[in-house]
Amino acid sequence: MSDTIIKVENVSKKYEIFHQKKERSDSLVGALTGGIKSIFDRGSVQKSKEDFWALKDINFEIKKGDRVGVIGRNGAGKSTLLKILSRIVKPTTGRIEFEGRMASLLEVGTGFHGDLSGRENIYLNGSILGMTKREIDARFDEIVDFAEVEKFLDTPVKKYSSGMYVRLAFAVAANLEPDILVVDEVLAVGDAQFQRKCIGKMEDVSNKEGRTILFVSHNMGAVQNLCNKGLFLQNGRSINYGNISEVIKEYLEVGNTISSSVFTFESQANYGKSKAYFSRIEFRDEAGNLCSDFPVGENIHIHMQFICSSKMEGTVLGFGILSSTELPIVTTWTNPENFKEGLNEVVFTFDKIQLVPGIYKLAVGISRGNESVDFNSNLVFFNISDILKMPEAARLVNTSSGVLLNQFPYKIIS
Amino acid sequence: MKTIITSSDRSFLNISELRKYGGLFKYLSLRDVFVRYKQTWLGFGWSVIRPLINIVIFGGLSYLVDRSQNFKERFVMVSAGIVFWQLLSTTLNDVSNSLTSNANILTKVYFPKLILPLSNILVCVIDFLIAFALYLLVFFWFKGLPPWQIIFLPLVIFYGLVFCFSIGLIIATASVKYRDVKFILPFLIQILFYASPVFLSSTFVLGLNIPAWLKMLYQLNPLVFILNAFKYCFFGQFESFDPLYIGLSFVITLLVLFFAIRYFLNFEKSFADYI
Numbered sequence: 001m002s003d004t005i006i007k008v009e010n011v012s013k014k015y016e017i018f019h020q021k022k023e024r025s026d027s028l029v030g031a032l033t034g035g036i037k038s039i040f041d042r043g044s045v046q047k048s049k050e051d052f053w054a055l056k057d058i059n060f061e062i063k064k065g066d067r068v069g070v071i072g073r074n075g076a077g078k079s080t081l082l083k084i085l086s087r088i089v090k091p092t093t094g095r096i097e098f099e100g101r102m103a104s105l106l107e108v109g110t111g112f113h114g115d116l117s118g119r120e121n122i123y124l125n126g127s128i129l130g131m132t133k134r135e136i137d138a139r140f141d142e143i144v145d146f147a148e149v150e151k152f153l154d155t156p157v158k159k160y161s162s163g164m165y166v167r168l169a170f171a172v173a174a175n176l177e178p179d180i181l182v183v184d185e186v187l188a189v190g191d192a193q194f195q196r197k198c199i200g201k202m203e204d205v206s207n208k209e210g211r212t213i214l215f216v217s218h219n220m221g222a223v224q225n226l227c228n229k230g231l232f233l234q235n236g237r238s239i240n241y242g243n244i245s246e247v248i249k250e251y252l253e254v255g256n257t258i259s260s261s262v263f264t265f266e267s268q269a270n271y272g273k274s275k276a277y278f279s280r281i282e283f284r285d286e287a288g289n290l291c292s293d294f295p296v297g298e299n300i301h302i303h304m305q306f307i308c309s310s311k312m313e314g315t316v317l318g319f320g321i322l323s324s325t326e327l328p329i330v331t332t333w334t335n336p337e338n339f340k341e342g343l344n345e346v347v348f349t350f351d352k353i354q355l356v357p358g359i360y361k362l363a364v365g366i367s368r369g370n371e372s373v374d375f376n377s378n379l380v381f382f383n384i385s386d387i388l389k390m391p392e393a394a395r396l397v398n399t400s401s402g403v404l405l406n407q408f409p410y411k412i413i414s
Numbered sequence: 415m416k417t418i419i420t421s422s423d424r425s426f427l428n429i430s431e432l433r434k435y436g437g438l439f440k441y442l443s444l445r446d447v448f449v450r451y452k453q454t455w456l457g458f459g460w461s462v463i464r465p466l467i468n469i470v471i472f473g474g475l476s477y478l479v480d481r482s483q484n485f486k487e488r489f490v491m492v493s494a495g496i497v498f499w500q501l502l503s504t505t506l507n508d509v510s511n512s513l514t515s516n517a518n519i520l521t522k523v524y525f526p527k528l529i530l531p532l533s534n535i536l537v538c539v540i541d542f543l544i545a546f547a548l549y550l551l552v553f554f555w556f557k558g559l560p561p562w563q564i565i566f567l568p569l570v571i572f573y574g575l576v577f578c579f580s581i582g583l584i585i586a587t588a589s590v591k592y593r594d595v596k597f598i599l600p601f602l603i604q605i606l607f608y609a610s611p612v613f614l615s616s617t618f619v620l621g622l623n624i625p626a627w628l629k630m631l632y633q634l635n636p637l638v639f640i641l642n643a644f645k646y647c648f649f650g651q652f653e654s655f656d657p658l659y660i661g662l663s664f665v666i667t668l669l670v671l672f673f674a675i676r677y678f679l680n681f682e683k684s685f686a687d688y689i
Contacts, residue, residue, distance in 0.1 A: 022522040085419075088521060088523070088524055088684045090419070092421055093421050095418065095421075096418070097418050097419075097422075099417075100415060102417070106523070110518065111523075112448060115448070115449050116445065117448065118449065123441055124441045124442070127440070128519060129438075317650055
């Protein structure tokens, strides 16, 4: 077909991982002596090196105007794929063809320089993203408008608040006019309102101008809204490529039924950066055992561990439960409490849970007054399963029956 | 327009693509110019003060070591060398660091990477022009109008830039993988300072009682010809003019340039994997 805009054939990417005993030589002498040693000592050197396939035999085609959501757990190869597509790293094998101009947005504000003013950074960043001066001139007002920074255009961006910085950076990128736009998880920064604005902008661009978009996100709601096709990657392999709803459904099933009962936060981007931050969340059943899969009607004990960098007074801990389609179901909070410096642990009990079997997500937060201290909505999942303990009638439920499982009392009155 | 991505290592010198990224080249160059003296009280005053300090130190030293000229002559001569050396050494230094210091851009966006080392040259040239303008005044004050040979000056400057850019490009490429280079670079620049006629004139060095092979090596350094040629433009006299070595220095420069570009292009596609 002639309307294929991207064609990916057998793309693989190999990284060599070096184990502790013999590290890859990052120095000239190391490379030299390593080379000499390897002549005498072939066996052990081979043992210390391992091939890691970040991507393996990926094949797909994207048609003009498609919006493809790339989903998968951390380390599935999503970012590697985008980096190969945007010609930052080269594939180990395979071949990719694409038509037209591609712009990639793997990070907001690439090349921003703190000492330059907002105005200067718009031109610098725009040119890094591949815009010509004329294109930037034409879009300049729109960029400034979108970013809401008119007043600070001539201030060095190092004096910007982090919100302003991100807004400006995204505004430049959002006004790119490539044929293909590649976007990595850049929306994870910024507040909810800003995220909506960005997604809205991308939808506009795609619908009105028929632009092709590749979008990586862990936010299934955003992916579902924006994309019409999905590519599900797991351990570097392509599991499914097709209609977005089906791919998301498969991702949630395959990706999360094996989910663990313990979630740690060290790998999160904002870990340790706020006054109080989550370190670990555990799910336990009535007997106190770790559990990730709760039968309907059981009590769930959610143990939240968080670290305060100093004594925190009047602080509220809360969480919300969302369905796999990002529908908020319930939110609960503690009263304002005083927490000590260091590790604190709070346990919430969710009594006799009455939710339709499926995967649920937890959004957890710490706040004080009006200030959100820590928030995470993309990491913690749990399962509701085992339909057996439900009342007979409730076994008829399916995903279209809603999320609350309840049999209302009734009387036959005539 | 169709783009094809394959697993091949080599990339080719694509002039038309480089020209398409002219805007990026311009803004990166301007960024370096704007940022160089940000938050300094003296600003571009530093482009005068840095060579000035060197002139005072090395002009004095040079007179102590070699009294074959009177102080005034020597001062004007050494200043010429140092002002030009400042351009050559900062170019070498900045080009060498151009890849590692822009790692954040290199790993996030596609563009012909040759833009990075190239865009570092402008700020060095601007620095040089400021110091050079001042030197012209000094020269005029002491010696009046320069001889007709001054017309060769742009050629000499260009030749010097090409040589230092080539060496810098090799170092920049190597430093993507081997950060050792960062530590070697200051020594290299220091050695070149003494091994080129910046403050020790080549007549003086060749007159020294040192082994013949060392003198040969010294003359093979293209910077010897480059710096002497710069002085020739101002004083109309060529120090230790030897057509054999001048020819050789041209050949060496061309070889270095050719090797630098080959080496760079061979690794260009792997930069993001190593940096």
